Amino acid sequence: MDRISLLREVVRDLLMEGQVDGVLALRANGQSSTPHLFVPDDDLSELVLWPKYALPRTMDMLLAASPDVRLGMVTRGCEERGLIELAKRNQVDLGRIEMIGLACSEQERDQCRCAWPYPTHVQVGEQVEGIADALVAEHEKLSLEERTEFWRRQFERCIKCYACRTVCPQCFCEVCVLEDDKWVEAGVLAPQFPSYHLIRAYHTVSKCVGCMECEAACPADIPLTVLYTLLRQDAEEMFEYVPGRSVDDPPPLVVETMWQGV
Amino acid sequence: MEYKNVQTTCVYCGCGCGINLEVLDGKVVGSQPVKGHPISEGKLCVKGWNVHDFVYHPERLTTPLVRDGKGQALREATWEEALDLVASRLSQIKVESGPDAVGFFASAKCTNEENYLLQKLARAVVGTNNVDHCARL
Numbered sequence: 001m002d003r004i005s006l007l008r009e010v011v012r013d014l015l016m017e018g019q020v021d022g023v024l025a026l027r028a029n030g031q032s033s034t035p036h037l038f039v040p041d042d043d044l045s046e047l048v049l050w051p052k053y054a055l056p057r058t059m060d061m062l063l064a065a066s067p068d069v070r071l072g073m074v075t076r077g078c079e080e081r082g083l084i085e086l087a088k089r090n091q092v093d094l095g096r097i098e099m100i101g102l103a104c105s106e107q108e109r110d111q112c113r114c115a116w117p118y119p120t121h122v123q124v125g126e127q128v129e130g131i132a133d134a135l136v137a138e139h140e141k142l143s144l145e146e147r148t149e150f151w152r153r154q155f156e157r158c159i160k161c162y163a164c165r166t167v168c169p170q171c172f173c174e175v176c177v178l179e180d181d182k183w184v185e186a187g188v189l190a191p192q193f194p195s196y197h198l199i200r201a202y203h204t205v206s207k208c209v210g211c212m213e214c215e216a217a218c219p220a221d222i223p224l225t226v227l228y229t230l231l232r233q234d235a236e237e238m239f240e241y242v243p244g245r246s247v248d249d250p251p252p253l254v255v256e257t258m259w260q261g262v
Numbered sequence: 263m264e265y266k267n268v269q270t271t272c273v274y275c276g277c278g279c280g281i282n283l284e285v286l287d288g289k290v291v292g293s294q295p296v297k298g299h300p301i302s303e304g305k306l307c308v309k310g311w312n313v314h315d316f317v318y319h320p321e322r323l324t325t326p327l328v329r330d331g332k333g334q335a336l337r338e339a340t341w342e343e344a345l346d347l348v349a350s351r352l353s354q355i356k357v358e359s360g361p362d363a364v365g366f367f368a369s370a371k372c373t374n375e376e377n378y379l380l381q382k383l384a385r386a387v388v389g390t391n392n393v394d395h396c397a398r399l
Contacts, residue, residue: 001357019280021263022263022265024265027266027267029267029282029296031298032296032297032298032299034267034268034269034282034294034296035265035268035282035284035294036265036266036267037263037264037265037266039263039264051297051304053294053297058265058284058332061286061291061292062263062265062286065263065286065287066263069263103286159307159308160308161305161306161307161308161310161311162308162311163295163305163306163311166311167295201314216297216304216305217295217304217306218305219306219307
């Protein structure tokens with residue numbers, strides 16, 4: 001049975017069991033897809049896999065909207081890792097989520113340049129090996145001066161749409177520092193280099209799970225994940241911390257701050 | 263609980279980016295881009311990301327508003343009254359000061375068809391070529 005047919009069966013079974021009030025997944029929309037909460041009696045032939053959207057924050061919103069509800073979710077590797085990081089910061093209750101582990105295909109992995117294209121428990125799909133990000137490897141060959149110039153030129157094209165921040169599954173702050181005039185001047189385009197972008201990049205440390213949604217949403221096609229992946233690699237070296245690896249790994253920056261006696 | 267995304271077109275400019283309005287239990291709660299859209303390619307500008315905000319905004323106009331005279335406060339009116347007022351005042355201005363005393367401002371927030379009607383109103387009914395775009399205000 002092919003991957004999508006098996007997934008639809010698994011979702012149907014889960015809905016029929018009555019353990020969840022709905023399953024968050026993707027619904028066909030012409031050639032595209034939209035996030036959708038499938039409920040019992042919904043036509044599951046409309047459940048699709050691509051293009052993907054950042055679903056962890058949507059799950060956060062749904063769980064917050066109704067305190068009693070329990071929901072299933074079709075969960076790729078990055079989405080499971082995203083939920084784990086949100087759970088660590090008390091944004092979602094993993095006990096209210098039934099994850100249906102979906103392994104990404106080779107094409108999906110290649111499109112995301114993904115090193116970890118599968119969740120912990122794969123229920124649907126064949127697990128494939130991750131790949132190293134070729135753009136990151138290219139970038140690592142550059143000198144510091146070349147890198148600074150590279151990012152300066154890239155960020156010159158930023159139109160300050162805030163998409164990278166809005167779409168990020170890890171950005172849950174009700175009041176965002178990037179909207180504070182003290183740090184990012186209102187009414188100025190392009191945002192001053194490097195403040196907006198470094199603040200954003202810094203906030204991904206110990207949180208970014210490599211879902212690539214920021215890069216997909218950037219109207220200026222800025223290769224944001226190259227920067228965030230480099231930071232993720234640094235954080236792994238410094239703190240031995242990998243975002244989304246385990247819900248029991250305490251976020252390093254939080255722990256460090258507390259240890260300083262604050 | 264009902265959560266779905268309804269695809270529509272952003273109203274804020276003439277680009278026509280695809281936008282998914284997130285609807286939770288019958289209420290619009292957010293926006294998502296439309297991935298693979300031929301125009302917007304799954305991206306949105308800052309206005310598109312926030313287009314859902316005006317739907318329930320307390321300051322959103324829900325009825326026509328008219329003034330009874332210059333300097334008077336705006337008050338609620340019916341569409342009939344408002345349209346009658348516009349028609350009679352434009353006719354009056356055309357007679358008193360000539361058709362070129364009136365300017366018509368089209369908008370990228372309108373459809374091509376609506377803008378076509380507006381310039382037809384300007385040229386064929388009022389009799390002026392003063393047709394421009396609201397961004398030039």
